[in-house]
Amino acid sequence: MTRKLQESGLTKAQLRVVYAQILRSRRLDERMLQLQRTGKTSFHTSGQGQEIGQAGMAMAFEPGKDYYLPYYRDMTAFMLFGITAKEILMDSFGRYDGPSGHGLQMPNHYAAKRVKAVSQSSTVASQYPVATGIAYGAKLENSDRVTLVTTGDGSTGEGEFHEALNFAGVAKLPVVFVIENNGYAISTPHNEEYAAKSLALRGQGYGIPGVDVDGLDFTATYLAFKEAVARARKGDGATLINLHVLRMQDHTSDDNQRIYRSKAELAEVKAADPLKTMTQQVLDEGIYTQAELDDLEKQLKKDINVATDQAEAAPLPDLSVLSQNIFAPVDKESGIYGNN
Amino acid sequence: MTRKLQESGLTKAQLRVVYAQILRSRRLDERMLQLQRTGKTSFHTSGQGQEIGQAGMAMAFEPGKDYYLPYYRDMTAFMLFGITAKEILMDSFGRYDGPSGHGLQMPNHYAAKRVKAVSQSSTVASQYPVATGIAYGAKLENSDRVTLVTTGDGSTGEGEFHEALNFAGVAKLPVVFVIENNGYAISTPHNEEYAAKSLALRGQGYGIPGVDVDGLDFTATYLAFKEAVARARKGDGATLINLHVLRMQDHTSDDNQRIYRSKAELAEVKAADPLKTMTQQVLDEGIYTQAELDDLEKQLKKDINVATDQAEAAPLPDLSVLSQNIFAPVDKESGIYGNN
Amino acid sequence: MATIDYLQALNQALDEELAQDDTLTVFGEDVGAPKGGVFNVTQGLAEKYGDLRVFNTPLSEAEIAGLAIGLGVSGHHAVAEFQFADYILPATNQIISEAARMRYRSQGDWSAPVVFRAPYGGGVGGGFYHSQSTEKVFVGQPGLRVVTPSTVRDAKGLLKSAIRCADPVLFFEHKRLYHSIKADIDPDEEILTPIDKAQVLRQGTDITVMSYGITLQYVLQAAEELAKSGIQTEVVDIRSLYPLDEATIVAAAKKTGKVLLVNEDNKEGGVLGEISAIISEQALFDLDAPIKRLAGPDSPAMPYAKNLEQAFLVQPDQVKQAMQELAEF
């Protein structure tokens, strides 16, 4: 049973914001798929089905204080850290003002200096070791900031996943490792990715708690993350969270999941859409009325239209970028080293 | 309590051979340290303290049928697979007839085509993925051969360790993964290597059994490996064995463990020498009489002297080796590819 | 005869070798049924040869490499796919420490006759991690062959030869050649391309241009155009990036005395440097012009925005212009 939103301990006002962001992110995701299909952008990776889990996750952190190393499906969490639809769209259009990649990175490589969301590569799991370095920094600074890092279930096969968790266990690092487990790595189903009953069991092998969390249940997710964050802030070390979510869309816009997922399975996934569940919850728990939701939908549509237009109108990177920021400039005065 | 040797189910004759090989390997190891100290060879890695565990391990396999990917402390197991002191010494002296490296590899890089002991690099844990390929081959051949691969406790930190176990779980490979856990990685104690209560717990994260085995207890070790091998032969997949042993000597002849291990600890390790325990056992259980043991010692000394002289007298690699066997010769007839 | 493209040629090569060598396995991320690889190079093979021989692996490139090596070591053959050439990097240790050294360090007791396939190259909107030319990371490792086909015929013949080769072969496939070049290939002809030879694709007397990958297509096209204005170009398909075919390279350089080297990778530190060094070591006094290199800029390959990506990529008109300038030198 999905737990009540109110059991999360968040206020109604907070829950309104969360829900609105989730809905915004769904509508934005749909728009981005559409932009890709109509040739306005060249690529999109959808996060549909992972939004509720990501929202529960994001709400447990302090954006601006905590570091965040997202992966390519994390649009909802990224927005909850404080990023706008327009910013995200600028990255999709390859515009220089996009915070993630300034037109240099592919779409969906979420990052933003402003909220300590760190630049990511496409090489899966390679953010995990980097996250441990950032977490180690908190120890050096005697800070209670926490580092959040996410990846997919398939990506846990990588050696870098293992090496990071091992060191985090040894050094008791303030980091929350998240597996957004949607059961697939592109076309490869989970039983061809790993044979563990649950990836949460890996925690013990590193001396850190590993927990299974229902990422379709906002409250359950939020509370699990709250505990992991508290643990980390207190200096008790890392947690591994195996967050069970759904991948509702193709792997990316280059993929066609109907080749490897049956009609029945896809229908099931559609039926289990956690946004539907949560929409029912916000109505049932009196967080929004139906009329308010209708307004919200209208507002979001307008917002996203405006954001799309503005993002598209933003300038492409200048060609001079090709030779900028490769190395730091060598300091002319000393003549010897970068401006570290 | 150390279990009785007879409880292993091995015959007295077998146990006599095992013990003699263990003793031979200890005396050979001592000789190799001495050869290094006197400048006759330039390097040695001792396996003292790991012999009993290795013997229990080796006895569970069928040399010549099963593949074996040893690591650099595996001299005892390697000898039990059928390799002579002279062969090992040739490798130590860098002689071309050494089966492990033909003078090209450093000492202790145990390998021998004859018994399917596969050539190893020094890069720790990199034999683990290779072992899975060999194990996969057994499936292709519909063979019940098993692959044995060993490494140290510190080496379990490597990503390649993880990747190999993960795939072995998924593909249910007939492989036995061994961690010879001596509590140190050079100077680094186990609590700075990993935080798991036991490395055996990692098994669950890969969907394979993980077991802790007392590598100072021959019978316990042998029976645990027998079970793992039976599992693999039956097609039930891999096992991870965390074999608890002692490192009695310096990491290698380039190291000095008195810098990082206290006198008290080193005294404790010396007192716990499993060879002493086993010697008492063979006497108590009537496998050898004291007189026989005295003879055995004499015989071993003679053998090792002869082996040392013969190995030293063997030829160095010819300089032509520098340009041989880099690539397979290109087939002149077809003019197109190697002699695959 | 049937007209097939570069990708179909690769698929045919795998199909034929799977049929004739029953120790052969083909695997990698999403390589098995039903997807058959993200580019479809292995499409239909799992269905035909079973999912014990053609299969998906978890995301773990070091394991993919090691799995192949272990198969090779124990008498099997393996074609391992890295989904993108960018993702070979996590497997660097396996490839260099294990595969490349296996034969030599054991003096032939053991060997690793495996093929590592990797789609490389940019211009596909792939940003930094789906566009790189990573061949430079792996050349210069004795024991490891690095090759790349740049024609449809070689896509088939070189892959078949690589599979039959007794040594590990790192096999780069340019993504933008997959569907952009086609040729008539007799499906019944057994095509086996020499694995250690460069290839003169066009004879010429005025300038010599050596290249591989998509830029080789630009060179061929420019050579065709320049021929009309009387400039005759000797075009060499480098093909074997390591070890290089010194004899063919030096002969082609001497023939015209004017050499241009072209590839898509960054200029400094790429494989063109070695080719240039071989020429200036062995044919310096035959040269009538500096050995020029036309390559990508020395910035990380490759930015996403279309304008930057195009600015990064060596363009056909740059190739033609460089050739013209060299002819006029």
Add this chain to the structure above:
Amino acid sequence: MATIDYLQALNQALDEELAQDDTLTVFGEDVGAPKGGVFNVTQGLAEKYGDLRVFNTPLSEAEIAGLAIGLGVSGHHAVAEFQFADYILPATNQIISEAARMRYRSQGDWSAPVVFRAPYGGGVGGGFYHSQSTEKVFVGQPGLRVVTPSTVRDAKGLLKSAIRCADPVLFFEHKRLYHSIKADIDPDEEILTPIDKAQVLRQGTDITVMSYGITLQYVLQAAEELAKSGIQTEVVDIRSLYPLDEATIVAAAKKTGKVLLVNEDNKEGGVLGEISAIISEQALFDLDAPIKRLAGPDSPAMPYAKNLEQAFLVQPDQVKQAMQELAEF
């Protein structure tokens, strides 16, 4: 003034930088107390600066690299040690995909000001995996500096500059220089060596020899000896292997018109090729002789048996002979 060796110079550099930069951390396998590294480069530092700043890591080179990168990204500085240059290979992906690309892909929003130290080179009885020169694997990655000091002064000054550098620096230390070269260094002098410049160590007019690592010592010695018979050698310490200091290299080549390049690595595919290519591209008509390279053979580095190891290694007399032949060319 105090006479110190190359290794002590490295230790001093770390000590001074740990003292002046309290964001700096130093770590790696066995780097902490009490061992202070398998070569003792970090000896005494954990005791002095605490084991939060100077510490052991588990065996996991990708993690070591990533840990450093994460520290750099979040405003700390890190010197990560790879126990041997051979063992950087498991960290290739972190170094190339993360460290080298961080600044560019984020247009300066993030950077990775970290140093990766690695003892390289053979002649120490280390066989294939404790002897390699792995620099060629990492050059040609825009965003990643690759340097190596070949003098005691540079061991100190270049490491200090690398630590202060705002970009990732891969720092190679030749193992056989650790104790074989000594110099008088004023402990109170703040030595900072330019991180992007080659260095002319000796002026000459007859031949130009460029090198780095142990072979540079042979070059200097031979130059000294040849000077007695009237051959004046211009000796360049390449020092910055990527990006190369083209200006210094080209000027030195033009000065004598006769160039010899020397290193310990295999010949084909090593960094000498790029140096040669730069020269033949920019100074071809100033050359009076082919650009020669003297390097290791194209076989896996490095066999264990003493006779083979010595046969692999470029020897002082080979260097001298090559220089003499070039002078007489």
